Amino acid sequence: MEIRPFLYVxxxxxxxxxxxxxxxxxxxxxxxxxxxxxLEEELGVRLFDRSVTPLRLTYAGERYLAYTRRILMQVGDLEREMRDISRNQRGRIRLGFPGERMICMLPVLLPAFQEKYPGIRIETENGSAEQLVRALREGDVDFVFLPMWEKHRGISHQKIAEEELILVARKGYLPEDALTNPEKRIFNRERLGDFPLLTLHRGHALRSRIDLLMKELGIQPDIFLESHSNMLSCRLAAQGSGVALVPEISLRMLAEDGKTEWYNLGETPVTWDVNILWREDAYLGEAEKDLIAMAEALFGGNAAP
Structure with missing residues (x-):
């Protein structure tokens, strides 16, 4: 069977x-x-409505695309299994990361993986949690690295790290009475509603975790700015525009400018799990299984990279 029409559609x-x-x-x-x-002539249907921009699938096109994606996922599974049987470890693995997480995680994971599998190309996608889970379901990525993920039917996951959420603010921005322990830089999270919040748009995993935290605390946050970038939130916090709640992994990207400080959200830290996700029905070859094992080993299972 020729797969070109499926690839093209x-x-x-x-x-x-x-x-x-x-x-x-x-x-x-x-x-x-x-x-x-x-192709449309052979099928006897129109797949695309060419009268609009961007092109839109017809009903027949939507049904064709649904089968197309299942076929392409099966072709990918077949290729991985043949790769294992032949011991010819070549091909590609597509990884999805939310936000700037790729900047910190990929340089740790990629060298170790490439050393063992030089013939396998790593491709990456970036997006919100919702976008990445959808891409995983549709076969556009093979794995997604995602924090605070809830179990969904048809998707497997493995915990690879546990991260603390921290508060970032300009040095001297927070009054001393907002800290339960100034020496240890422990912020009273009951005061989160007292300061303008710089955060992500809804749909991002971090925003979902922040919304849950605020609900648990009974706080209506004063959201000053929403964006798609933790680094933007941190940089604006460094300028005194408000406070940002970010994963501790973001500390790796914060410049030591002497202006920014970070704080723990209480004596008992607020944490979330970082997981690697894949389709439950996907064939995991030797390389894919090793990638999962490497991610778990490199990121510690209980510590952020």
Whole structure:
């Protein structure tokens, strides 16, 4: 069975444009358009509504795409199993990371993995928790590294780290009475509603954890700014625009400028698990299993990288 029509339809659906899809597929736009027209003629249906921009799937196109994604996932499983049988460890593994987490985690994981599997290419995707879980379900990524993840049907996970959530503020920004222990820099989390909060948009795992924490504390947060970047939140906090709640892994990216301080959220820290996720029905080859084991070993299972 030729998989080219599935690859082409999937790419067009992702790009919403024949021109962009053709560029991603390294073919000309007329060639791609002609191929899809012939495919639609053979099927006797229109897959795409070309009268709108971006291109929109017809009902038939939506059904075709649903089968397409299942077929491409099965092809990927087949390739991984054949790779194990032949011992020819070549191919690719696609990893998804939320926010700036990739900047801290990938440089730790990639060298160890490439040393053992030089023939396997690592590709990465970045997005919110919702986007990454959807990409995993649709077969666009093989693994997702995601904090505070709740079990969903059809997805397996393995804990690889436990991280503390910390508060970041400009040095001297917080009054002393907001700290239960100034010497140890322990912030009274009951006071979180007293300061403008710099945080992420809804849909991000961190924002979900912050919303849950605020609900547990019975606090209505004073959200000053929402964005897609923890680093932006930290930099604005360093300028005195408010406070930011970020994972401790973000400390690795904070500049030692003498302006920023971080605080624990109480004597008992607020933590979340960092997990690696994959499709429950996916075939995990030797390389995939080793990647999971390496991530667990490198990130400690109970300590942030």
């Amino acid at each position: 999937n790419q067009i659906a992702e790009c919403g444009s024949m021109t962009k899809a053709a560029a991603a597929l390294f073919i000309t736009q007329p060639a791609l358009s002609n191929y899809i027209s012939k």
